[in-house]
Amino acid sequence: DQFGIQESLKRLGIQSENLGVSTGSKWIDSEASLIASFSPVDGKEIAKVKLASKETFEQVMDQAQKAFLHWRTVPAPQRGEVVREIGNALRDAKEDLGKLVSFEMGKSYQEGLGEVQEMIDICDFAVGLSRQLYGLTMHSERPGHRMYEQWHAIGAVGIISAFNFPVAVWAWNAALAWVCGDVCIWKPSEKAPLSGIACQKIAAKVFQKHGLPEGISSLVIGDYKIGELMSNESRIPLISATGSTRMGKLVSEAVGRRLGRSLLELGGNNAIIITENADMDMAIRGALFGAVGTAGQRCTSTRRLIIHENVYEEVKTRLASAYSKLVIGNPLDEKNHVGPVIDLDAVKMYEEAIRKVGEEGGKPVVEGGVLSGESYESGCYVKPAIYEAENSFKIVQHETFAPILYLMKYSTIEEAIAMQNGVPQGLSSAIMTTNMREAEAFLSVTGSDCGIANVNIGTSGAEIGGAFGGEKETGGGRESGSDAWKAYMRRQTNTINYSSTLPLAQGIKFDI
Ligand code: UN1
Numbered sequence: 001d002q003f004g005i006q007e008s009l010k011r012l013g014i015q016s017e018n019l020g021v022s023t024g025s026k027w028i029d030s031e032a033s034l035i036a037s038f039s040p041v042d043g044k045e046i047a048k049v050k051l052a053s054k055e056t057f058e059q060v061m062d063q064a065q066k067a068f069l070h071w072r073t074v075p076a077p078q079r080g081e082v083v084r085e086i087g088n089a090l091r092d093a094k095e096d097l098g099k100l101v102s103f104e105m106g107k108s109y110q111e112g113l114g115e116v117q118e119m120i121d122i123c124d125f126a127v128g129l130s131r132q133l134y135g136l137t138m139h140s141e142r143p144g145h146r147m148y149e150q151w152h153a154i155g156a157v158g159i160i161s162a163f164n165f166p167v168a169v170w171a172w173n174a175a176l177a178w179v180c181g182d183v184c185i186w187k188p189s190e191k192a193p194l195s196g197i198a199c200q201k202i203a204a205k206v207f208q209k210h211g212l213p214e215g216i217s218s219l220v221i222g223d224y225k226i227g228e229l230m231s232n233e234s235r236i237p238l239i240s241a242t243g244s245t246r247m248g249k250l251v252s253e254a255v256g257r258r259l260g261r262s263l264l265e266l267g268g269n270n271a272i273i274i275t276e277n278a279d280m281d282m283a284i285r286g287a288l289f290g291a292v293g294t295a296g297q298r299c300t301s302t303r304r305l306i307i308h309e310n311v312y313e314e315v316k317t318r319l320a321s322a323y324s325k326l327v328i329g330n331p332l333d334e335k336n337h338v339g340p341v342i343d344l345d346a347v348k349m350y351e352e353a354i355r356k357v358g359e360e361g362g363k364p365v366v367e368g369g370v371l372s373g374e375s376y377e378s379g380c381y382v383k384p385a386i387y388e389a390e391n392s393f394k395i396v397q398h399e400t401f402a403p404i405l406y407l408m409k410y411s412t413i414e415e416a417i418a419m420q421n422g423v424p425q426g427l428s429s430a431i432m433t434t435n436m437r438e439a440e441a442f443l444s445v446t447g448s449d450c451g452i453a454n455v456n457i458g459t460s461g462a463e464i465g466g467a468f469g470g471e472k473e474t475g476g477g478r479e480s481g482s483d484a485w486k487a488y489m490r491r492q493t494n495t496i497n498y499s500s501t502l503p504l505a506q507g508i509k510f511d512i
Contacts, residue, residue, distance in 0.1 A: 003104050003332040008096040009047070020049040020193060020221030021056045023063045023202040023214040030056045036192050040106040040340040041330055043193030043378030044138035049193045052108070052222040057229050061216045064156045064183045065235055067215030072153040072181040074212075079179050080130025085206045087123025090116060093202055097167065099332065105163055105192045106340040106380065107294045108331040119171035121464040122480060126175035129485055133180065144499025151489040153181025158230040160241040160251065163342050164297045164401070166192035167199050169265070172468070172480045173240045173488075174203070174217065181487040182238075185218045187230060189243075191342055193221045211315060218316025227251065234258050238488065241265070242299075245399070245425070245473045252475070263487050265468070267399040268424040268427030270450075271304035273416045273442065276311050278432035279456065284318050286432060286458035287405070291382040292326060293460060295341050296403030297476075300428040300452070300460035304396065304406045306416050312409050316365055319386060319405075323366045328381055340380035350382050350402035356395040357406070362387040365407060391419045399425060413438050421449045428452040428459040451478070461476070 001007075017034070019027040033051040036045045051435060052060075053377030071079070074246040091099070095115045102112035135149040161169040174184045188196030200219040207216055220226050227247075231254035232270055240263040241251045248266040255262040272290065274283045290302030307315045331339025339346060347370055354368045368385030382405035389396050396406050410416040420429055427452040431442040439455045441447055452462055462468050467478035478484045504510060 003099065003103075005099065008099045010317075011096050012093065012100060013201045014047055014100070014194050014198060017048045018050070018194070018197050018455045019058060020163070020197065020219065021052045022192060022200050022204070022219045023060055024217055025208045025212055028056050028059060031078045032056065035190060035193070037104060037192070037320050038343070039103050039376050040342055040380035041103055041332070043380070046104060047194055049197070049221055051190070053222040054229065057220055057222075057226060060185060060215075060220055060234065061156070061235055063214075063215035063505060064185055065220055065432065066306055067213045068153070068155055068183045070213055071183055071216050074181070076133055076179060076181065079128045079181060082206060082212070083123050083175050083178055083209055084127045084208075086203050087120050087127070089202045089206055090120050090123065094120070097198055099204075100198055101167055101192075101195050102331050103338070104195050105166055105342055106331055108336070108339055111294060115165060115168045118168040118464060122171050122175045125464055125481065126179045128355070129176070130179040133485065133489070135491070140495060141505065142497070142503045144497060144501070146496045146498065147494065149491055149493045151180075151486070151491055154488060154490045155182060155237045156235060157182045157184050157488060158183055158233070158236040158239040160230065160239065160243065161186070161188050162243045163189035163191035164294060164299070165242075166195040169242050170196070170199060176480075176485045177308070177488045178216065180485055183216045183218070183323060184486055185220060185236065187220050187222060187226050190221060190223055196221060215510040231255050232258065234260065237261060238263065240422065240479070241475070245475070246408065248475050261487070263479065265299065265391050265477050265479060266475040267425050268301070268470060268486035269303050269397070269425040270300055270428040270430075271306050271420045272302055272313055272430040272432060272459060273306045273410075273420055274308065274311065275416070275433040275435065275438050276308040277412065277435035277438060278311065279434055280314065280318070282456055283315065283432040284322055286430065286456075287319065288322050290458035291405040292338050292403050295338055295382070296384065297341060297346070297401045298460050298461065301484050302405065302459045303399065304391070304408065306408055306410055306419050308416070309409050312407075316407060320366055322466050323384060323386065326384060328371060328383065329375055338384060338403065340378055340489045341382055342380070344379055344420040346401060347380055347382060349400060351402040353395055353402060354371065354385060357387045357389055357393065357404070359388070360393040360395060362389040362393065362406070368404065389421055398422055412442055417442060417447055422472040425470070426450045426472035427474040428456060428462070430454040430459050432456055
């Protein structure tokens with residue numbers, strides 16, 4: 001145990017067998033099945049987790065409902081104080097939690113730390129918000145009347161998160177929901193359940209210290225059936241779901257049938273446009289981290305490079321040379337750049353995509369392949385690959401959660417923007433240019449159609465302060481920064497008459 005994993009697991013309270021259902025400090029046992037969490041780093045079992053069942057979900061739901069009745073009456077700045085302390089607890093656990101995330105899902109230790117930093121940042125952001133849940137005031141058209149709007153807590157928020165950001169996405173939702181007065185029921189990915197258990201323990205300690213009831217922070221580890229129960233549950237007014245477009249459509253349909261709210265963060269098919277006016281060092285660095293960071297498993301990963309014909313050969317050669325220097329291996333070892341993908345299914349999807357791009361006429365620039373032999377025993381290490389492709393290829397139109405980058409050529413900026421927008425997804429996008437006209441065209445209403453559009457920055461690595469999310473098949477949701485908090489509250493418009501008459505709006509006369 002060269003990287004001190006066992007010590008970290010111990011400090012985070014992970015045992016060899018864990019319960020996967022909790023209302024806070026209480027963990028609920030049942031007859032439900034036991035699954036194992038395997039590390040893609042070495043392919044070995046880390047620990048076991050007992051899944052949620054319909055019955056244990058019911059218990060969690062009942063407790064959440066009760067807890068909400070209390071939590072919504074705690075003043076928002078006091079709720080902020082609790083979230084502030086959760087942020088501090090995360091600061092204390094940063095190294096251990098970052099290591100667990102790295103070991104359980106395979107991203108580099110640096111990126112694991114970065115993910116925990118996102119949790120700390122959103123807690124800070126939420127603390128500030130807890131004193132800024134502002135509504136507007138309006139001028140009434142009637143004399144002696146006052147109008148304003150206020151924001152109230154909405155209830156239980158169901159959080160469904162994915163394996164690739166197994167802890168940060170929960171925090172983006174939970175920290176905001178809590179200061180808004182909501183309670184949270186979290187279903188983490190069953191591919192990274194231990195990271196979820198560790199977070200639940202950290203938060204629960206703080207709630208308990210404040211003498212707050214069970215049910216403000218709940219955990220239900222389970223498969224898609226638990227997701228279905230949550231989506232159909234009318235006591236959960238808001239479902240926030242992160243994952244594939246396929247999953248998002250199922251959630252949205254179920255939530256829509258009961259006219260609930262859903263906040264969706266689904267697939268991306270993110271491109272960087274590299275113009276002939278790009279700072280080339282910057283463009284290569286941005287594309288490299290965007291494409292191979294998190295082994296291509298961020299929803300913001302760079303999947304397409306749209307390159308001006310005059311610099312196409314240069315970009316291709318320089319990228320190929322950068323790729324040849326990538327060191328693939330154990331993500332906890334800081335000399336390695338790229339870790340494994342999440343599991344053998346992900347490896348299959350990677351191989352499938354490489355086969356398909358070949359069939360459609362793509363040409364390899366950097367060949368892919370699955371690594372084997374010493375230190376690759378898990379079978380989850382793949383070579384980041386680059387293909388020359390057409391935007392119209394079926395496989396290019398599809399989000400493959402793996403380190404495969406497609407290169408394509410353009411001649412006018414209009415054409416580049418049309419290609420960037422010419423996919424079903426709309427999450428992140430970027431342009432590399434030092435030319436003001438190109439940059440502003442890309443950001444204008446006729447430019448990028450994505451929720452995130454960057455200039456001289458790659459597609460991944462958004463900060464907490466901005467609203468995060470995208471359009472089209474990405475699902476339209478916005479989380480984290482800006483006014484994303486409004487999704488977690490209900491708005492009420494109030495008109496108060498302090499005069500001694502009762503005039504009707506719009507000047508309507510109604511006298512008897
Ligand atoms: C995700 O991949 O689900 O912008 C989220 C980024 C990170 C978040 C990614 N801050 O790449």
